[in-house]
Amino acid sequence: MRFFLLIVSAAVLLSCRSEHKDPNDGLALDNGTTSSYRIETVVPELNNPWGMTWLPDGAMLITEKSGELIHFKDGKKTQIKDTPDIYVRGQGGFLDVVLHPNYKTNGWIYFTHASSEGGGEGGNTKLIRAKLDGDRLTNIESLYKATPNTTKGQHFGSRIAFDKDGYLYFSVGDRGNRDVNPQDIGRDGGKIYRLHDDGRIPADNPFVGVSGAKEAVFSYGHRNPQGMDLHPITGEIWTHEHGPKGGDEVNIIKKGANYGWPVISYGVNYSGTSFTDLTEKEGMEQPVHYWVPSIAPCGMAFVTGDKFPAWKNQLLVGSLKFNYVELLKLDGNKVIGREKIADGIGRVRNVRVGPNGYIYIALEGQGIVRLLPN
Template sequence: MKLYVTLFLALLLSKVSNAYDSQPMLTNGLDKNISANVVVKGVSIPWAMVQLPSKEIVISERSGELRVIKNNRLLTQSITGLPEIHSNGQGGLLDLALHPQFSKNQWLYFTFASPQGEDSGSNTALMRAKLNITTMSLTNQQLLYKATPNTQKGQHYGSRIVFDDKGYVYFSIGDRGQRDLLPQDISKDGGKIYRLHDDGSIPIDNPFVTTEGAKTAIYSYGHRNPQGLSIDPVTQNIWSHEHGPRGGDEVNIIKKGANYGWPLVSYGINYSGTTFTDKTEMQGMQSPALHWTPSIAPSGMIYVSSDKYPSLKGKFLAGSMKFNHLVLLTIQEKQVISQERVFENIGRTRSLLQGNDGYIYVGIDGEGIKRLEPK
């Protein structure tokens, strides 16, 4: 028994040591030249934000509302026309994204926990609809993808959305609390990142289009719960920010057809303290570009291109819900060069937005929306 305990502790210490030794977290603190100022209060769980060409900011409340900030004021009226949304644990109204040609076509894309289907519960869906900000309404709803089957489990819906410069739309769905069933099976939804044309059709060069029985929308698999997704506009590399269990949060560069290993490989352990794998790497599976133990609880992730922030420009910002700070990632090509803890005590960060006004907005659970303002 003593030998078992000794080996168990050694394994845990090895995982923690490897995580920190591989990429130490530097402490920067709140940038002396930038302050985080409250724009509006009254938002509970601001899962995502987009800024319209007309400057309004649209916010998804996880409970199932689309709220609007106009002239630095949170409007009392919500946008109407949403589909039925299952507010269930981590599920509800999730990510938002504007079509790259939004000013011409008014397409708003969003993910949500959809109860549609024969089974009880819900699963993650991607929809688009025309947004009319003048009438505060959505019309012409088009369901582009709906994961199946539904489940009453309340965890790991994902979900983030990005467009690349070719007009493909990518979105993530977590493993829905079915770790040993879904992520490694490409015939099933869950634990995947998907790629579609903007109208929901399947690209003919998706990696599993010709694989019998596969979900042909899948772009990569073996994910646990990606709740950050961002694209480098220079290289067009897609990066994810993913929840591990107890330890093993990851930053991954997303590759076509790649397997990211969950749950066969991980730097994390069960929440109970027991192990579910003794492997942190395996042939044929992608290792993370960066991992954290203990977990930081990943949230939104953005690439900073704004000239308003010389110290942040050309880098990625990612949120930590657990430790109430942001992480500044310096990435070159396919490698994370460094990470810094910035804007400490900013709050439980849920979402990040670099608006078309050049400012960075931070959605904070239970507090509202903050804006990073150069002094």
């Protein structure tokens, strides 16, 4: 009876929350109707491929969360040497990888990873850049290291994206310190950061000159953003982040904006109990879209190129929990439909669109596959 009452209580709570403006209202999840495709394996036998990008010669660089950096070309995997020291714990490890927009000119590659650098036991998220010389990383530069270190194993983030003006954005999750980090601009964690490509803080960042603030912070009030991409038309940075039980979100990042975590949320504690009665509050951003129940989103990409014309400029989001990729159909900044892609494929850790226009999906315990149009 007690278990039944807990279920009913959680259901009533979520029902009450849905009385607010609901981006999910009426958006049934279609089972794939707008494009025909086949799936082929590209990189087999990977454990937890977290980040992936492409070099100009078509080779892939892949981060394994356990700490390896893999170069893959023509069916051959090469482990890159002289990589940074990776702190591997829980959700932390070797995380994202992207190329500088002018990589062909300057050769810079950007990484986020969990690091034990600095004082205190444990680790936190770090942003670096480096160059690739044959099978070695060289010229490693530290650009930002979140503090303090902690032995908690959750919510490191982290994704990286460049905007059209060359600014670099990256995310750090709240590191399991929900009630302190996200709403405090003087602390790392639960933030989206913006830097110049060499790690300098832009003079027009929103909290430059604010006493005690982390001046690299661009937006705050985030939980654990593990998806980030540049909108191909508007040039805005879009992210998604894990909610607790319910309340995963898609957000458009605005300068100095507060995204509300944990003051407002469409989710509840994993136990089903409530930690806030609010889903909206003045001065806090509403998500473009949210999921109840959670899909555990990881990896995000706008569809570009002409390989999938029915999906062009629409948004792909991977689901760790339900083993598929979700296509969010957009009308401007509004989600008007949802479609299930590659259903049952496995735990999706990342989804990207390659320079050839094909869609690549990184799968835990499997490897990387790609979608090819029929």
